Amino acid sequence: MRGAALLCLALASCAAPPPRGGGIVSTNPCADAMLVELVAPQRIAAISHYSLDPAASSIPLDTARRFRATRGTAEEVIAMRPDLVVASSFTAPSTREAFARAKLNTLYLDSPLTIDASKAQVTQLAAAVGAGVAGRAMNARIDRAVTAAASPGPGVPALVWIGGNLVSGGGNLLDEMLTRAGFRNQAAHYGLQFTGYLPIEHVVIDPPRLMLIPDEPGRDAGSRAAQMRARVLAHGGRVAQARFPRSLVNCGGPVIVRAMVRLAEVRRNVRP
Numbered sequence: 001m002r003g004a005a006l007l008c009l010a011l012a013s014c015a016a017p018p019p020r021g022g023g024i025v026s027t028n029p030c031a032d033a034m035l036v037e038l039v040a041p042q043r044i045a046a047i048s049h050y051s052l053d054p055a056a057s058s059i060p061l062d063t064a065r066r067f068r069a070t071r072g073t074a075e076e077v078i079a080m081r082p083d084l085v086v087a088s089s090f091t092a093p094s095t096r097e098a099f100a101r102a103k104l105n106t107l108y109l110d111s112p113l114t115i116d117a118s119k120a121q122v123t124q125l126a127a128a129v130g131a132g133v134a135g136r137a138m139n140a141r142i143d144r145a146v147t148a149a150a151s152p153g154p155g156v157p158a159l160v161w162i163g164g165n166l167v168s169g170g171g172n173l174l175d176e177m178l179t180r181a182g183f184r185n186q187a188a189h190y191g192l193q194f195t196g197y198l199p200i201e202h203v204v205i206d207p208p209r210l211m212l213i214p215d216e217p218g219r220d221a222g223s224r225a226a227q228m229r230a231r232v233l234a235h236g237g238r239v240a241q242a243r244f245p246r247s248l249v250n251c252g253g254p255v256i257v258r259a260m261v262r263l264a265e266v267r268r269n270v271r272p
Helices: 002-014 029-038 074-080 093-101 115-128 132-149 173-180 200-205 224-233 254-268
Strands: 024-026 044-048 084-088 106-109 156-163 166-168 183-185 195-197 210-213 240-243
Touching: 024 029, 029 044, 029 084, 029 115, 029 132, 029 254, 044 074, 074 093, 084 093, 084 115, 093 106, 106 115, 115 132, 115 173, 132 173, 132 254, 156 173, 173 183, 173 254
Parallel strands: 024 044, 024 084, 084 106, 156 183, 156 210, 210 240
Antiparallel strands: 156 166, 166 195
C-alpha cells in the first residue's frame, strides 16, 4: 500500500501543469484602454481595478464594469492561468519573479512620453495579442486626430489641473498634445516637469490664459483647489476655464484621440 502511495505521488509530481484559464489579464490601466479596442471582449479575462475608479480610469465606467477586475497581486493573477499578462514596467520585482516562476507570458509596458512612443506601444501590444490590423487602425485614428487638432498661430498658455493642487508639467505625453493643439504648457513655463504639486503663488503672479480642470466649472466650488482657482480667475478677468476630464490625463493609445478632440474644441473657443 505504501509503495502504491509513493507511486501515485511520483506520478503526480511528473504530471503536466493544470491547463491555463486562457485569455488576457491586464494589471495596467493604460493597457486596458488599448485592449478593449484591440480585441473581442471575451478574450479579456480581467482588467486592472484602477479602470473601475473614476479618478484613475481611462475608459468609460460602463465599459469597465463588463469585465472582471484584478488588483494585480501575483497570487490572484497566477490563479487565473492566463495566456498573457499585460503589466506596468513599475511592477514590483517580487511580482515579476512570481510571474516568471509561474512561467506566465508577460508583457511589461512603460509610460510613453510622446505620441510616437505611444503609437509604438500600440503596435507592440497589438502584435502580442495578434491584432495587428486593429493596431494599425488605432494608430491611424491617432494620426488623424492629431492632424485635425493642429492649430496655427501662437500657443495659448494653458494649465492642466489633475486634481487638488496637482498639475501636468512638461516632458510628458500631455505636454506634447497641448503643444500640438495650439497651447503652451504653463506648468512647464513655471519649471514643473511631469506631474507635481503647484503652489498657488506661481499661478497668481503669472496666470495662464486658460485653466483646464477635471470637473465642470463651479461643480467643485467648495474644494480648496477650486477656491485657489477662483482667486486666479479674479486676477484681471482674462483667465478662462474649460473642462478637461480626468479620464483624458493618464494614458496614451486611443485616449490620445479623445484628448485631441477635446483640446481642439477648447482651442477654438479661446483667444490668445
